[in-house]
Amino acid sequence: MIAKIKKNDTVKVIAGNDAGKTGKVIGINREKGTATVDGINIQKKHRKARSAQETSRIEDMLGPVDLSNLMVVCPTCGKAVRVGITVVKDENGKDKKVRVCKKCNAVIDKTAEAKAAKKAVKKTAKAAEEAAEPAKKAPRKTAAKKAEGAATEVKKAPRKTAAKKADAE
Ligand SMILES: [Zn+2]
Known part of the structure; x- marks a missing residue:
């Protein structure tokens, strides 16, 4: 557990x-x-006081x-949320359980990829977040199925620009 x-x-x-x-x-x-x-x-x-000094x-x-x-x-949507569990691969290719926001389906636990990305792009927190997006995408699939599917659609739009930016760099 x-x-x-x-x-x-x-x-x-x-x-x-x-x-x-x-x-x-x-x-x-x-x-x-x-x-x-x-x-x-x-x-x-x-x-x-136990002594004169105190x-x-x-x-x-x-x-x-x-x-x-x-x-x-949730660090991503900023809401108090229920938490689900999903399995991702860690840096050694081993299965690793991570927590997922049931509202926006973002991974709550920092994955190894996300950490590495954060190190590489240390300039601003925003840049690091954008870099971490591709790492977050893979495990989201299984979580999205489990959670209410409606929430997935909302978050998709702003991610495109983030991806484009990452590509350009
Ligand atoms: Zn969330």
Whole structure:
């Protein structure tokens, strides 16, 4: 099983006191099924001075957030989405499971190709994104079949220009 929420994901809180807020996953406790998310479930801890050098103070601590109260924010469409799983080939040609956005079908996990492309085109984040597009296309097919097909059409138009640009370079 591949985890649906991982460290460094941007997630949206869908229930509880922090519902509606987004933050970055700092850590995950798989046994407890909770995550620590930057800025979410802040708890005040009172620390009493134990010596003359110390002063009593209140510290902000991040409390655990139930994983079921979190949704991954898709880096491509920017929405809080449900996540599907698809299989792609890694740099060694081995099958690798990656997460896919069920709304726009973009691969959420960075593939090896995407990483390499990002390294090559380090100038701007936008340029790197464009370069990563061809790598994202292949695994999308199986995912697209599984997910609602309607969403696939929407994303296609802007990709053409990106591809053209990449070709020209
Ligand atoms: Zn998406």
